[in-house]
Amino acid sequence: MKSDNNTLKSRRRLVLLATAALGAGLVPSLGRLAFADSDGDDDDNHYEESANTSFTLANTGLNAKIVVVGGGMAGATLAKYLRLWGGSGVAVTLVEPNASYTSNIMSNLVLSGSRSLSTLGYSYGSLAAKFGVTVKQAFVTGIDSTAKAVLLSDGTRLPYDRLVLAPGVEFMNAYGLTQSDYAGTTPHAWQAGPQTAELARQLAGMSNGTFVMTIPKAPYRCPPGPYERACIVADYLKTYRGAASKVIVLDENASIQAERETFTTAFGVTHAGVVQYEAGVTGIAIDPVTKVVSYLDAVGTPRTINAQVVNPIPPHRATGSSAGGWLAGAGLNNSADGRWCVVDVLSYESTAVPGIHVIGDAASCGLPKAGHVANQEAKICADAIVRLLAGQQPDPAPVANSACYSPITASTASWLTAVYQYDAVNRKMVVAANGGNPLGAAPTASATVSNKNYRNMSTWFNTLMGDSFA
Ligand SMILES: Cc1cc2nc3c(=O)[nH]c(=O)nc-3n(C[C@H](O)[C@H](O)[C@H](O)COP(=O)(O)OP(=O)(O)OC[C@H]3O[C@@H](n4cnc5c(N)ncnc54)[C@H](O)[C@@H]3O)c2cc1C
Incomplete structure (x- = not known):
């Protein structure tokens, strides 16, 4: 018992050290994600990737196989941060049918010709090259939660210690x-x-x-x-x-x-x-x-x-949750209407099937279905998984934030932002108390619609996408 405690303590220390060191290592990289062009504005197209940024992952003492399904806003972020915080022994396989991701965020601007679809494409190259994520191009067709394996469209059977589903939505x-x-x-x-x-x-x-x-x-x-x-x-x-x-x-x-x-x-x-x-x-x-x-x-x-x-x-529902769908087959779509996966918001672990976490739009957790929120859920989930692998409990007081810009004309925009915190009484995330507003009050919206907001929108978008994919 004593030696078990010592092992646990040293693992905790290693996880904390790795988190602190890699968190610090992350800052200079992210600082380069949004860049200014010659007129000083944020570039509308992409984050800048530094050719020589790479991380030597710490050996935290943790060893596990994690499979992540879906390389969108939630899945890509989770794969990256699991490697960063879990360290070299946490093997992460990202299963995604498409060779690259097309961002929904900003895609309304394609309708008016303000952006092209090609400016919204993100590759999985950085996740693989910089963070050592194994990217598997296939789609999941089934889950064997008893044997802890996912079944893929190419006939592969991928075993996992923990499974994270981030498959987004399908349309009814x-x-x-x-x-x-x-x-x-x-x-x-x-x-x-x-x-x-x-x-x-x-x-x-x-x-x-x-x-x-x-x-x-x-x-x-x-x-x-x-x-x-x-x-x-x-x-x-x-x-x-x-x-x-x-x-x-x-x-x-x-x-x-x-x-x-x-x-x-x-x-x-x-x-x-x-x-x-x-x-x-x-x-x-x-x-x-x-x-x-x-x-x-x-x-x-x-x-x-x-x-x-x-x-x-x-109307939409979690991808795979229709009758006969792969997600429904595993009993994960346990909301009252059968369209969403109910999760514990401290870990994003399914309340229906232990060992399987669901993040992003497919989850029912009280937070809005949004890309910035998906990025935040991914980080809370990654942190919880690392703690669980180390024999700890998930953070009992997670905090998440969200921002969103809305173009109103071709040159003006508004914004909406909120910080969310855990409400332990109702076991859900709620808008944090702010500026005299009580816990659970509404998010904060911009007082004006302006061109400055429109320009800041690019900085926000490039930074978010860089944090998720680069
Ligand atoms: C027009 C529009 C504008 C938006 N604007 C904003 C905004 O301004 N701000 C904001 O925060 N959010 C915005 N959103 C919402 C945001 O795009 C979503 O909330 C976000 O993409 C959700 O992330 P996700 O990872 O859950 O799903 P997705 O990003 O949709 O990713 C799901 C991934 O799972 C993969 N997948 C599906 N099935 C399988 C399978 N069987 N096996 C393996 N992989 C699978 C898909 O290929 C996909 O890559 C907007 C959405 C739209 C439509």
Whole structure:
């Protein structure tokens, strides 16, 4: 017993030393992630990668095989920080079907031509070369939680000591539309990629017509994102197609879900006469061929719109959680509606299946489904896994932060930010007390919409992506 205690103590010391040393080593690297070009502005494209930055991982005394599923905002961050904090004995395999990641963040700007999709691509090269993450290009088809192995599309069986799932969301058939409608005539473009390019193409082809978009009931990914999209599309249409253009927003929620004051002003003043916002709609039906949209308004009156372009954002659920899906097969989608994975927010370990952690949009943990939040959940989870491997308990008081910028026009933006802390009574993360506001108060929104915010948005984005992928 005594020698066990000594081993534990020395492991704890090693983990702490490794964390402190590598944390310090991280600072100069991150300082180079966002860079200024000759006019002093933050570059819109990418973080700068230093060719000679590399880390010699500490030998912390920990040995484990961790498999991470999904190389998006959550999975990429987790893989990197597990190697940094866990040290050389913690082998991390990242399973991801795509050769590179396309950021959803900023992808609304592709619709107006302010950015191209190619500026939103991130490779897994740094994770592999600098941090020694093994990147496996395949998708998970099943989980054998009894034998502790994941099954891959290429027939491989990957054993794990702990498994972390970060597979993001999939989109449900809704409003009379199917996956082939989304992939063809009626793109949701709520996953950046070919559908974003298709929606941009349809928008560019519009005359002075009507663009209809729909917003599903919360929770959905990126609470301010749909309202941001309405602003960007409205700004584009009135600038290039004339003031008679219309953007009709059909929201299944009772009200605007984030930055309510900002978007109320944006719709009613900045884009007055172009954006028509309707809350509390039900019974949406979309004909993908005629583009006729019918629905019941907030008081139940049937309405019909002849749209030129229709952009449904359908309800989503954790990827693999449909009946017969790989995540459902392991019993991980244990929210009341079967769409999300409920986790303990101190470790992100599933409350249904021990030894399996779920982070990012697929998790149900009370935090908003957002990329910055996914990055934070990944760090809390990585820290908890390292502590658990060392025989410790997860940090009992984790803190997370989130920031988000929303373009309102082609040159102005707003922002929203929050610090979250653990509420031990209700066992959930809540907005921290701040500036006289009590625990659980609302996030802080920018007082103004400005060009300075728009420029700061690039710094925030480049730094976040650098922290996750570089
Ligand atoms: C238009 C738009 C704008 C947004 N703007 C912002 C913003 O300004 N700020 C912000 O914080 N957030 C924003 N978001 C939200 C943000 O993009 C998501 O919250 C974030 O990407 C979630 O990260 P994730 O890792 O959970 O999922 P993702 O980033 O979607 O990554 C999931 C990964 O899992 C992989 N995967 C799926 N299935 C499997 C499988 N079977 N096997 C292996 N891998 C698999 C996928 O290929 C993917 O790479 C925006 C979203 C959209 C759509």
